[in-house]
Amino acid sequence: MSDNWIWDRSGEPDAAAERLERLLSTLAYQPSPRAHIPWKKIAAVAACVAVIACGAWWWRMHGRSEWKLLVGASPARSLYTGQVLHVSAPAVLHSDEIGEVEVRPGSELRVRQTRLGLLRGSIHATIWAPPRQFVVETPAARAVDLGCQYTLLVDANGDGLLQVETGWVAFEHGGRESFIPAGAECRTSKQNGPGLPYFQAASPDFRKAVEQYERNRSAPALVPLLEAARSSDGLTLWHLLSRTNGTRRAAVFDRFAQLVPLPAGVARDDVLRLRPQAIDA
Amino acid sequence: MNAIMNAVAVTPDSDETALVARAVAGSRSAFGELYNKYAHTIHGIMLARVPFRDANDLVQDVFLCAMERLRELRNEAAFGAWLAAIARSRAIDYHRGKRRWAPLTNAVEPACKPVPAQALAVLDIIKTLPEAYRETLILRFVEGMTGPEIAARTGLTPDSVRVNLFRGLKLLREKLGDELAI
Numbered sequence: 490m491s492d493n494w495i496w497d498r499s500g501e502p503d504a505a506a507e508r509l510e511r512l513l514s515t516l517a518y519q520p521s522p523r524a525h526i527p528w529k530k531i532a533a534v535a536a537c538v539a540v541i542a543c544g545a546w547w548w549r550m551h552g553r554s555e556w557k558l559l560v561g562a563s564p565a566r567s568l569y570t571g572q573v574l575h576v577s578a579p580a581v582l583h584s585d586e587i588g589e590v591e592v593r594p595g596s597e598l599r600v601r602q603t604r605l606g607l608l609r610g611s612i613h614a615t616i617w618a619p620p621r622q623f624v625v626e627t628p629a630a631r632a633v634d635l636g637c638q639y640t641l642l643v644d645a646n647g648d649g650l651l652q653v654e655t656g657w658v659a660f661e662h663g664g665r666e667s668f669i670p671a672g673a674e675c676r677t678s679k680q681n682g683p684g685l686p687y688f689q690a691a692s693p694d695f696r697k698a699v700e701q702y703e704r705n706r707s708a709p710a711l712v713p714l715l716e717a718a719r720s721s722d723g724l725t726l727w728h729l730l731s732r733t734n735g736t737r738r739a740a741v742f743d744r745f746a747q748l749v750p751l752p753a754g755v756a757r758d759d760v761l762r763l764r765p766q767a768i769d770a
Numbered sequence: 771m772n773a774i775m776n777a778v779a780v781t782p783d784s785d786e787t788a789l790v791a792r793a794v795a796g797s798r799s800a801f802g803e804l805y806n807k808y809a810h811t812i813h814g815i816m817l818a819r820v821p822f823r824d825a826n827d828l829v830q831d832v833f834l835c836a837m838e839r840l841r842e843l844r845n846e847a848a849f850g851a852w853l854a855a856i857a858r859s860r861a862i863d864y865h866r867g868k869r870r871w872a873p874l875t876n877a878v879e880p881a882c883k884p885v886p887a888q889a890l891a892v893l894d895i896i897k898t899l900p901e902a903y904r905e906t907l908i909l910r911f912v913e914g915m916t917g918p919e920i921a922a923r924t925g926l927t928p929d930s931v932r933v934n935l936f937r938g939l940k941l942l943r944e945k946l947g948d949e950l951a952i
Contacts, residue, residue: 495917497918510910510914512888512892516822516890517913518809571830
Protein backbone atom coordinates (compact mmCIF):
# COMPACT_ATOMS: atom_id res chain seq x y z
CA MET A 490 0.00 0.00 0.00
CA SER A 491 1.17 3.50 -0.77
CA ASP A 492 0.93 5.12 2.61
CA ASN A 493 1.36 8.66 1.35
CA TRP A 494 -1.51 8.33 -1.06
CA ILE A 495 -3.74 6.87 1.60
CA TRP A 496 -2.81 9.69 3.97
CA ASP A 497 -3.07 12.73 1.75
CA ARG A 498 -3.23 11.53 -1.86
CA SER A 499 0.36 12.46 -2.55
CA GLY A 500 2.74 10.17 -4.42
CA GLU A 501 1.75 7.11 -6.40
CA PRO A 502 -1.90 6.14 -6.07
CA ASP A 503 -2.59 2.98 -4.13
CA ALA A 504 -4.69 0.87 -6.52
CA ALA A 505 -6.68 -1.03 -3.93
CA ALA A 506 -7.38 2.03 -1.80
CA GLU A 507 -8.36 3.93 -4.91
CA ARG A 508 -10.82 1.17 -5.75
CA LEU A 509 -12.25 1.35 -2.26
CA GLU A 510 -12.61 5.11 -2.45
CA ARG A 511 -14.29 4.93 -5.84
CA LEU A 512 -16.85 2.50 -4.46
CA LEU A 513 -17.53 4.23 -1.16
CA SER A 514 -17.65 7.76 -2.57
CA THR A 515 -21.10 6.86 -3.92
CA LEU A 516 -22.30 7.14 -0.31
CA ALA A 517 -20.87 10.62 0.28
CA TYR A 518 -23.02 13.55 1.33
CA GLN A 519 -24.77 14.96 -1.70
CA PRO A 520 -26.92 18.01 -1.33
CA SER A 521 -28.89 19.02 -4.43
CA PRO A 522 -26.75 20.64 -7.12
CA ARG A 523 -29.14 23.58 -6.85
CA ALA A 524 -28.87 23.69 -3.09
CA HIS A 525 -28.15 26.92 -1.41
CA ILE A 526 -29.22 28.11 1.97
CA PRO A 527 -30.92 31.51 1.78
CA TRP A 528 -29.27 32.65 5.00
CA LYS A 529 -30.14 36.32 4.72
CA LYS A 530 -33.71 35.44 3.93
CA ILE A 531 -33.84 33.21 6.99
CA ALA A 532 -32.65 36.04 9.19
CA ALA A 533 -35.02 38.58 7.61
CA VAL A 534 -38.06 36.39 7.84
CA ALA A 535 -37.22 35.29 11.36
CA ALA A 536 -36.99 38.92 12.39
CA CYS A 537 -40.35 40.05 11.04
CA VAL A 538 -42.63 37.05 11.09
CA ALA A 539 -43.98 35.73 14.33
CA VAL A 540 -44.83 32.40 12.77
CA ILE A 541 -41.39 31.02 12.19
CA ALA A 542 -38.82 30.79 14.96
CA CYS A 543 -35.18 31.71 14.40
CA GLY A 544 -34.31 28.04 14.34
CA ALA A 545 -36.38 27.50 11.17
CA TRP A 546 -34.39 25.98 8.40
CA TRP A 547 -34.93 26.07 4.67
CA TRP A 548 -33.35 23.51 2.49
CA ARG A 549 -33.63 23.52 -1.20
CA MET A 550 -32.84 19.80 -1.23
CA HIS A 551 -35.26 18.87 -3.93
CA GLY A 552 -36.64 22.21 -5.00
CA ARG A 553 -39.64 24.14 -3.86
CA SER A 554 -42.53 22.62 -2.03
CA GLU A 555 -46.02 22.73 -3.48
CA TRP A 556 -47.01 24.62 -0.33
CA LYS A 557 -47.00 28.36 0.20
CA LEU A 558 -47.22 29.96 3.63
CA LEU A 559 -49.84 32.60 4.41
CA VAL A 560 -49.65 34.63 7.60
CA GLY A 561 -52.22 37.33 8.17
CA ALA A 562 -52.30 39.83 5.32
CA SER A 563 -48.66 39.23 4.31
CA PRO A 564 -47.94 38.03 0.77
CA ALA A 565 -47.68 34.28 0.32
CA ARG A 566 -44.17 32.91 0.89
CA SER A 567 -42.69 30.00 -0.99
CA LEU A 568 -41.54 27.06 1.06
CA TYR A 569 -38.79 24.57 0.33
CA THR A 570 -38.73 20.83 0.73
CA GLY A 571 -37.33 19.90 4.14
CA GLN A 572 -38.16 23.22 5.72
CA VAL A 573 -39.18 23.05 9.40
CA LEU A 574 -41.78 25.48 10.67
CA HIS A 575 -42.24 26.44 14.31
CA VAL A 576 -45.60 28.17 14.32
CA SER A 577 -46.37 30.72 17.00
CA ALA A 578 -49.27 32.50 15.28
CA PRO A 579 -52.15 31.17 13.16
CA ALA A 580 -50.89 30.30 9.69
CA VAL A 581 -52.17 28.66 6.54
CA LEU A 582 -50.39 26.46 4.05
CA HIS A 583 -51.95 26.68 0.63
CA SER A 584 -51.46 24.67 -2.54
CA ASP A 585 -53.54 25.22 -5.67
CA GLU A 586 -53.14 21.54 -6.50
CA ILE A 587 -53.66 19.96 -3.09
CA GLY A 588 -55.70 22.05 -0.68
CA GLU A 589 -55.39 24.24 2.34
CA VAL A 590 -54.04 23.44 5.80
CA GLU A 591 -54.62 25.70 8.78
CA VAL A 592 -51.78 25.42 11.25
CA ARG A 593 -52.54 26.29 14.88
CA PRO A 594 -50.06 28.17 17.10
CA GLY A 595 -47.67 25.91 18.98
CA SER A 596 -47.33 23.52 16.07
CA GLU A 597 -44.11 22.21 14.58
CA LEU A 598 -44.08 20.67 11.16
CA ARG A 599 -41.81 19.78 8.30
CA VAL A 600 -42.69 20.56 4.72
CA ARG A 601 -41.99 18.18 1.86
CA GLN A 602 -42.88 18.61 -1.75
CA THR A 603 -46.51 17.60 -1.28
CA ARG A 604 -46.51 15.89 2.13
CA LEU A 605 -46.29 17.34 5.59
CA GLY A 606 -44.82 15.98 8.79
CA LEU A 607 -46.61 17.07 11.97
CA LEU A 608 -44.34 16.61 14.97
CA ARG A 609 -46.66 18.30 17.42
CA GLY A 610 -49.57 20.69 17.43
CA SER A 611 -52.73 20.83 15.38
CA ILE A 612 -53.76 21.30 11.78
CA HIS A 613 -57.09 21.48 10.02
CA ALA A 614 -56.95 20.28 6.42
CA THR A 615 -59.32 20.89 3.53
CA ILE A 616 -58.13 18.81 0.61
CA TRP A 617 -59.28 18.91 -2.98
CA ALA A 618 -56.50 16.77 -4.49
CA PRO A 619 -57.43 13.27 -5.66
CA PRO A 620 -57.46 10.59 -2.93
CA ARG A 621 -54.10 9.49 -1.53
CA GLN A 622 -52.26 12.52 -2.89
CA PHE A 623 -52.03 14.26 0.45
CA VAL A 624 -50.28 12.54 3.36
CA VAL A 625 -49.41 13.82 6.82
CA GLU A 626 -46.82 11.90 8.80
CA THR A 627 -46.90 12.03 12.60
CA PRO A 628 -44.67 10.21 15.08
CA ALA A 629 -47.49 7.70 15.65
CA ALA A 630 -49.15 7.21 12.25
CA ARG A 631 -49.58 8.43 8.72
CA ALA A 632 -52.84 10.12 7.73
CA VAL A 633 -53.72 9.51 4.10
CA ASP A 634 -56.39 11.74 2.70
CA LEU A 635 -59.12 10.02 0.74
CA GLY A 636 -60.87 13.24 -0.22
CA CYS A 637 -61.84 15.17 2.86
CA GLN A 638 -61.67 17.84 5.50
CA TYR A 639 -60.22 16.96 8.88
CA THR A 640 -58.39 18.09 12.00
CA LEU A 641 -55.27 16.36 13.22
CA LEU A 642 -53.75 16.94 16.64
CA VAL A 643 -50.41 15.61 17.88
CA ASP A 644 -49.37 16.00 21.52
CA ALA A 645 -45.89 16.39 22.97
CA ASN A 646 -45.59 12.59 23.28
CA GLY A 647 -46.25 12.11 19.57
CA ASP A 648 -49.70 10.58 20.18
CA GLY A 649 -52.49 11.88 17.96
CA LEU A 650 -56.20 12.41 17.42
CA LEU A 651 -57.78 12.64 13.97
CA GLN A 652 -61.27 14.09 13.54
CA VAL A 653 -62.87 13.91 10.09
CA GLU A 654 -65.49 16.42 8.99
CA THR A 655 -66.08 15.41 5.40
CA GLY A 656 -64.91 12.49 3.28
CA TRP A 657 -62.60 9.78 4.58
CA VAL A 658 -59.09 9.52 5.94
CA ALA A 659 -56.95 6.40 6.20
CA PHE A 660 -54.70 6.29 9.26
CA GLU A 661 -51.79 3.89 8.82
CA HIS A 662 -48.81 2.69 10.83
CA GLY A 663 -46.83 -0.53 10.90
CA GLY A 664 -49.37 -2.47 8.90
CA ARG A 665 -52.31 -1.38 11.03
CA GLU A 666 -54.98 0.72 9.31
CA SER A 667 -58.02 2.62 10.45
CA PHE A 668 -60.51 4.19 8.04
CA ILE A 669 -62.21 7.22 9.49
CA PRO A 670 -65.31 8.67 7.83
CA ALA A 671 -66.98 12.02 8.29
CA GLY A 672 -68.24 12.52 11.81
CA ALA A 673 -65.78 10.04 13.31
CA GLU A 674 -62.49 10.31 15.09
CA CYS A 675 -59.57 8.05 15.87
CA ARG A 676 -56.71 8.16 18.32
CA THR A 677 -53.23 6.94 17.53
CA SER A 678 -50.31 6.23 19.82
CA LYS A 679 -46.63 5.85 19.12
CA GLN A 680 -46.73 2.55 20.94
CA ASN A 681 -49.70 0.93 19.19
CA GLY A 682 -50.42 2.93 16.06
CA PRO A 683 -53.99 3.81 14.96
CA GLY A 684 -56.68 2.88 17.46
CA LEU A 685 -60.34 2.04 16.95
CA PRO A 686 -62.28 4.79 15.20
CA TYR A 687 -65.67 5.76 16.59
CA PHE A 688 -68.33 8.30 15.74
CA GLN A 689 -68.20 11.50 17.73
CA ALA A 690 -71.93 11.10 18.30
CA ALA A 691 -71.42 7.70 19.99
CA SER A 692 -72.76 7.41 23.52
CA PRO A 693 -70.45 8.39 26.39
CA ASP A 694 -70.65 4.79 27.69
CA PHE A 695 -69.47 3.43 24.37
CA ARG A 696 -66.65 5.93 24.02
CA LYS A 697 -65.51 5.15 27.55
CA ALA A 698 -65.63 1.42 26.83
CA VAL A 699 -63.54 1.91 23.68
CA GLU A 700 -60.99 3.92 25.63
CA GLN A 701 -60.77 1.23 28.33
CA TYR A 702 -60.45 -1.54 25.79
CA GLU A 703 -57.65 0.29 23.99
CA ARG A 704 -55.73 0.49 27.25
CA ASN A 705 -55.40 -3.24 27.78
CA ARG A 706 -57.27 -5.05 24.98
CA SER A 707 -58.35 -7.82 27.32
CA ALA A 708 -61.37 -10.10 26.96
CA PRO A 709 -63.08 -8.62 30.04
CA ALA A 710 -62.67 -5.11 28.60
CA LEU A 711 -64.37 -6.23 25.39
CA VAL A 712 -67.62 -7.11 27.17
CA PRO A 713 -68.74 -3.57 28.15
CA LEU A 714 -67.74 -2.35 24.70
CA LEU A 715 -70.01 -4.84 22.98
CA GLU A 716 -72.82 -4.21 25.46
CA ALA A 717 -72.69 -0.45 24.96
CA ALA A 718 -72.53 -0.66 21.15
CA ARG A 719 -75.52 0.53 19.14
CA SER A 720 -76.29 0.21 15.46
CA SER A 721 -74.42 3.43 14.76
CA ASP A 722 -71.23 1.90 16.23
CA GLY A 723 -70.78 -0.59 13.42
CA LEU A 724 -67.68 1.33 12.28
CA THR A 725 -65.87 0.46 15.50
CA LEU A 726 -67.03 -3.13 15.53
CA TRP A 727 -65.96 -3.58 11.90
CA HIS A 728 -62.43 -2.51 12.80
CA LEU A 729 -62.47 -4.78 15.84
CA LEU A 730 -63.05 -7.84 13.65
CA SER A 731 -59.52 -7.74 12.26
CA ARG A 732 -57.99 -6.81 15.63
CA THR A 733 -59.39 -9.79 17.51
CA ASN A 734 -59.27 -13.51 16.94
CA GLY A 735 -60.86 -16.75 18.03
CA THR A 736 -63.81 -16.46 20.39
CA ARG A 737 -63.37 -12.71 20.76
CA ARG A 738 -63.76 -12.18 17.04
CA ALA A 739 -66.83 -14.41 17.08
CA ALA A 740 -68.32 -12.34 19.90
CA VAL A 741 -67.63 -9.12 17.98
CA PHE A 742 -69.20 -10.52 14.83
CA ASP A 743 -72.30 -11.80 16.65
CA ARG A 744 -72.88 -8.39 18.22
CA PHE A 745 -72.20 -6.67 14.87
CA ALA A 746 -74.73 -8.91 13.14
CA GLN A 747 -77.34 -8.09 15.81
CA LEU A 748 -76.94 -4.37 15.16
CA VAL A 749 -76.19 -4.10 11.45
CA PRO A 750 -77.91 -6.10 8.68
CA LEU A 751 -75.30 -8.05 6.79
CA PRO A 752 -75.13 -7.65 3.01
CA ALA A 753 -76.62 -10.51 1.06
CA GLY A 754 -74.24 -13.36 0.45
CA VAL A 755 -71.93 -12.61 3.35
CA ALA A 756 -71.44 -15.70 5.51
CA ARG A 757 -70.40 -15.72 9.16
CA ASP A 758 -67.53 -18.13 8.50
CA ASP A 759 -66.12 -15.94 5.74
CA VAL A 760 -66.11 -12.92 8.01
CA LEU A 761 -64.51 -14.84 10.89
CA ARG A 762 -61.79 -15.92 8.50
CA LEU A 763 -61.41 -12.30 7.36
CA ARG A 764 -61.95 -13.21 3.74
CA PRO A 765 -61.56 -9.89 1.85
CA GLN A 766 -64.77 -10.14 -0.16
CA ALA A 767 -66.73 -10.67 3.08
CA ILE A 768 -64.93 -7.97 5.08
CA ASP A 769 -65.03 -5.39 2.30
CA ALA A 770 -68.69 -6.05 1.59
CA MET B 771 -18.13 19.95 26.10
CA ASN B 772 -15.26 21.98 27.58
CA ALA B 773 -13.50 18.78 28.66
CA ILE B 774 -13.65 17.50 25.11
CA MET B 775 -12.24 20.72 23.70
CA ASN B 776 -9.40 20.70 26.22
CA ALA B 777 -8.49 17.11 25.40
CA VAL B 778 -7.92 17.62 21.70
CA ALA B 779 -5.26 19.49 19.88
CA VAL B 780 -6.46 22.51 18.00
CA THR B 781 -4.66 23.90 15.01
CA PRO B 782 -6.16 27.34 14.63
CA ASP B 783 -7.03 28.38 11.08
CA SER B 784 -7.17 32.15 11.31
CA ASP B 785 -9.56 32.47 8.38
CA GLU B 786 -11.93 29.96 9.88
CA THR B 787 -11.66 31.49 13.33
CA ALA B 788 -12.71 34.81 11.85
CA LEU B 789 -15.58 33.10 10.03
CA VAL B 790 -16.78 31.46 13.22
CA ALA B 791 -16.55 34.77 15.04
CA ARG B 792 -18.79 36.35 12.40
CA ALA B 793 -21.24 33.48 12.67
CA VAL B 794 -21.37 33.79 16.46
CA ALA B 795 -22.00 37.50 16.00
CA GLY B 796 -25.06 36.64 13.90
CA SER B 797 -23.81 36.52 10.31
CA ARG B 798 -25.96 33.99 8.48
CA SER B 799 -23.75 34.04 5.42
CA ALA B 800 -20.76 33.13 7.63
CA PHE B 801 -22.73 30.23 9.05
CA GLY B 802 -23.54 29.22 5.51
CA GLU B 803 -19.86 29.06 4.68
CA LEU B 804 -19.27 26.92 7.76
CA TYR B 805 -22.02 24.60 6.61
CA ASN B 806 -20.40 24.27 3.19
CA LYS B 807 -17.11 23.46 4.85
CA TYR B 808 -18.36 20.97 7.43
CA ALA B 809 -21.37 19.22 5.89
CA HIS B 810 -19.27 16.32 4.61
CA THR B 811 -17.53 15.94 7.96
CA ILE B 812 -20.82 15.78 9.84
CA HIS B 813 -22.30 13.40 7.30
CA GLY B 814 -19.30 11.12 7.73
CA ILE B 815 -19.61 11.20 11.52
CA MET B 816 -23.30 10.34 11.21
CA LEU B 817 -22.71 7.62 8.67
CA ALA B 818 -20.38 5.92 11.14
CA ARG B 819 -23.24 5.71 13.65
CA VAL B 820 -26.69 5.69 12.04
CA PRO B 821 -28.33 3.98 9.05
CA PHE B 822 -27.37 5.41 5.66
CA ARG B 823 -30.94 6.45 4.86
CA ASP B 824 -31.16 8.69 7.96
CA ALA B 825 -27.73 10.32 7.83
CA ASN B 826 -28.70 13.16 5.49
CA ASP B 827 -31.63 14.27 7.63
CA LEU B 828 -29.52 14.14 10.77
CA VAL B 829 -26.92 16.42 9.18
CA GLN B 830 -29.70 19.01 9.00
CA ASP B 831 -30.53 18.45 12.67
CA VAL B 832 -26.91 18.96 13.69
CA PHE B 833 -26.55 22.27 11.90
CA LEU B 834 -29.88 23.44 13.22
CA CYS B 835 -28.73 22.62 16.74
CA ALA B 836 -25.38 24.31 16.16
CA MET B 837 -27.09 27.42 14.88
CA GLU B 838 -29.21 27.60 18.01
CA ARG B 839 -26.25 26.98 20.35
CA LEU B 840 -23.55 29.07 18.69
CA ARG B 841 -23.40 31.46 21.61
CA GLU B 842 -22.29 28.58 23.85
CA LEU B 843 -19.10 28.13 21.82
CA ARG B 844 -16.24 29.22 24.06
CA ASN B 845 -13.30 28.68 21.76
CA GLU B 846 -13.88 29.72 18.16
CA ALA B 847 -10.74 27.89 17.05
CA ALA B 848 -12.32 24.63 18.20
CA PHE B 849 -15.51 24.98 16.13
CA GLY B 850 -14.88 21.72 14.27
CA ALA B 851 -14.43 19.67 17.42
CA TRP B 852 -17.49 21.35 18.98
CA LEU B 853 -19.63 20.62 15.95
CA ALA B 854 -18.38 17.03 15.80
CA ALA B 855 -19.34 16.57 19.44
CA ILE B 856 -22.87 17.81 18.68
CA ALA B 857 -23.07 15.32 15.83
CA ARG B 858 -21.98 12.39 18.01
CA SER B 859 -24.44 13.42 20.69
CA ARG B 860 -27.23 13.64 18.13
CA ALA B 861 -26.40 10.14 16.94
CA ILE B 862 -26.74 8.88 20.51
CA ASP B 863 -30.14 10.58 20.78
CA TYR B 864 -31.18 8.93 17.53
CA HIS B 865 -30.52 5.49 18.98
CA ARG B 866 -32.32 6.38 22.19
CA GLY B 867 -35.46 6.83 20.13
CA LYS B 868 -35.48 10.59 20.34
CA ARG B 869 -35.95 10.76 16.62
CA ARG B 870 -38.04 13.80 15.89
CA TRP B 871 -39.84 12.44 12.95
CA ALA B 872 -41.41 9.22 11.83
CA PRO B 873 -39.65 8.61 8.51
CA LEU B 874 -41.51 10.09 5.58
CA THR B 875 -41.86 7.36 3.03
CA ASN B 876 -40.58 8.13 -0.39
CA ALA B 877 -43.21 6.64 -2.64
CA VAL B 878 -43.68 9.98 -4.31
CA GLU B 879 -40.40 11.76 -3.53
CA PRO B 880 -37.22 9.67 -3.77
CA ALA B 881 -34.82 11.05 -1.14
CA CYS B 882 -31.57 10.05 -2.79
CA LYS B 883 -30.19 8.38 -5.83
CA PRO B 884 -29.65 4.61 -5.76
CA VAL B 885 -26.30 3.48 -4.39
CA PRO B 886 -24.40 0.28 -5.19
CA ALA B 887 -25.29 -2.59 -2.90
CA GLN B 888 -21.61 -3.44 -2.58
CA ALA B 889 -20.89 0.05 -1.21
CA LEU B 890 -23.53 -0.43 1.49
CA ALA B 891 -22.14 -3.89 2.24
CA VAL B 892 -18.64 -2.48 2.75
CA LEU B 893 -20.07 0.32 4.88
CA ASP B 894 -21.76 -2.30 7.07
CA ILE B 895 -18.41 -4.01 7.55
CA ILE B 896 -16.72 -0.71 8.42
CA LYS B 897 -19.39 -0.19 11.06
CA THR B 898 -18.30 -3.37 12.82
CA LEU B 899 -14.87 -1.85 13.45
CA PRO B 900 -13.99 0.14 16.59
CA GLU B 901 -15.65 3.55 16.61
CA ALA B 902 -12.48 5.62 16.24
CA TYR B 903 -11.40 3.62 13.20
CA ARG B 904 -14.77 3.63 11.48
CA GLU B 905 -15.25 7.35 11.65
CA THR B 906 -11.79 8.04 10.22
CA LEU B 907 -12.21 5.46 7.45
CA ILE B 908 -15.57 6.91 6.46
CA LEU B 909 -14.29 10.47 6.42
CA ARG B 910 -11.35 9.39 4.26
CA PHE B 911 -12.92 6.94 1.84
CA VAL B 912 -16.58 7.98 1.74
CA GLU B 913 -16.36 11.72 2.16
CA GLY B 914 -12.99 11.96 0.39
CA MET B 915 -11.19 13.96 3.05
CA THR B 916 -7.42 13.66 3.44
CA GLY B 917 -5.79 12.79 6.76
CA PRO B 918 -4.76 16.41 7.46
CA GLU B 919 -8.31 17.61 6.62
CA ILE B 920 -9.81 15.05 9.01
CA ALA B 921 -7.50 16.25 11.76
CA ALA B 922 -8.30 19.92 11.09
CA ARG B 923 -12.07 19.43 10.92
CA THR B 924 -12.57 17.07 13.85
CA GLY B 925 -9.98 18.52 16.21
CA LEU B 926 -8.03 15.26 16.48
CA THR B 927 -4.24 15.34 16.24
CA PRO B 928 -2.78 14.24 12.90
CA ASP B 929 -1.03 11.40 14.72
CA SER B 930 -4.32 10.12 16.11
CA VAL B 931 -5.92 10.29 12.70
CA ARG B 932 -2.98 8.47 11.13
CA VAL B 933 -3.18 5.65 13.67
CA ASN B 934 -6.97 5.32 13.23
CA LEU B 935 -6.68 5.36 9.46
CA PHE B 936 -3.96 2.78 9.01
CA ARG B 937 -5.03 0.44 11.77
CA GLY B 938 -8.63 0.72 10.61
CA LEU B 939 -7.64 -0.02 7.04
CA LYS B 940 -5.65 -3.05 8.14
CA LEU B 941 -8.64 -4.43 10.04
CA LEU B 942 -10.95 -3.67 7.13
CA ARG B 943 -8.62 -5.47 4.77
CA GLU B 944 -8.69 -8.55 7.01
CA LYS B 945 -12.49 -8.52 7.12
CA LEU B 946 -12.96 -7.96 3.43
CA GLY B 947 -10.40 -10.57 2.45
CA ASP B 948 -10.11 -10.82 -1.29
CA GLU B 949 -13.46 -9.20 -1.95
CA LEU B 950 -12.00 -5.88 -2.82
CA ALA B 951 -8.34 -6.94 -2.87
CA ILE B 952 -7.33 -4.05 -0.68
